[in-house]
Amino acid sequence: MTITFLNPVQEAEKKPARLAPRLATLDGATLGFLSNSKANADRLLKFTAEELAARFKLKAMIHERKFSAGANCPTETMDALTSRVDAVVTAIGD
């Protein structure tokens, strides 16, 4: 007895995305740091910021946090950050 069925799976809608152009150097750059708001993400970003500051002559560093690790970063937060920086480092911690 042949069984006929409908596929139960819904795939995610795929949106085209492209990588931002790479910076030639971080010397003189303003770097943003975006945390997913978990404690160890903050720690990872802190160490990363210290390491980058030791290696490059950064102009400034700006730190932002997502409201919750469980939700998308609000567009306003991302726009506010990207308008002030040359590059963003983000981290997912737990």
Place this chain on the structure above:
Amino acid sequence: MQYAFSSEVGQAEDPIAFQELFYERGWTDGLPVVPPAPERVAGFLEAAGLKPSDVIVVIPTRNRVITAEKAAINCVMAGCRPEYLPVVIAVLQAMAEPAFFFHASITSTGGSAQFIVVNGPIRHALSMNSGVNVFGPGNRANATIGRAVRLIIINVAGAVPGVLDKSTQGHPGKYSLCIAEDEETSPWEPLNAEWGLAGKNTVTVFAAESPHGIQNHVSGNPEQLLLCIAREMASVGGFSTGQSALVLAPEHANIIAKSGWTKREVKTFLYEHATWSKADLKRFGKIEGQIEPGDELALFHRGLTPDDILLVVAGGAAGGHSAFLPSWSRTRASHFQMKTIGVLPGPQPLVAIQKHPLEGIGTP
């Protein structure tokens, strides 16, 4: 009625081959499923007055859209009857409210299950269980409504166990954790009335850790019994400032209510007594840091207000066995939501249950 489905149609040579195929593709919860034949899925949609393309909810974090067609397919697979579909849809609508954090609650290491409480006349129409063995097996609606939600989480929301669902352990409620409130036996107003929807068919959904049993067959004293319950609500392993649910057995509820306690007074008492000092939480390693002056007197409650306790009455008439279900989250990463059943499709207005929309939410 003829429907134009967007889903791919497949075939298996016999029922056993069908089960093996679905299991191998990761489309089940590990148990056999009912074949979602097109005519069966059509029957579900027709009964609910839905078109296949109707959008039930959108999950922005994953770019996922849950359509009526996919919801119905997974309801068929779970073993639902057609009349359960509107309940499942209301659950999904509740989960899609921002403060529920749909994506986090289905993927976090915390491993929550969707604790579903059904209120209103539909409980009887669907022959749901609110009594003996309320969390256990034996009732089709209780078993399959929760199961359908789980299958939708896997197949449509994409939280495949071990892939996107990263529950460290999970718990058995992830197969189904759906009950009806025993409104007729409860000495207090039921959940829907408590939140301004008296007499309406509603679902309340809470991302919950596994139930903790509370057995007390000795005390006939309300204060004693409530202290016993409060101690379980403050069990240190599951302790957080997150919300929680308490399912009181009728015997416990009546011992408390016959002395004149209102539902509000019960929740306030539990909130005031389910506590730990900051010093103790540091001793147990639940929070970081050395004990400092003032920590012994600084109290953390289970929740931020008495309204953070979802109080439900359900279970068999005999026995002093209640259950406490903490939030899965270590903080306040998800808030319970209520929706009326049968408002289709699309989002419904929020009801009063969303008193603390996004305040105090931390990380899962």
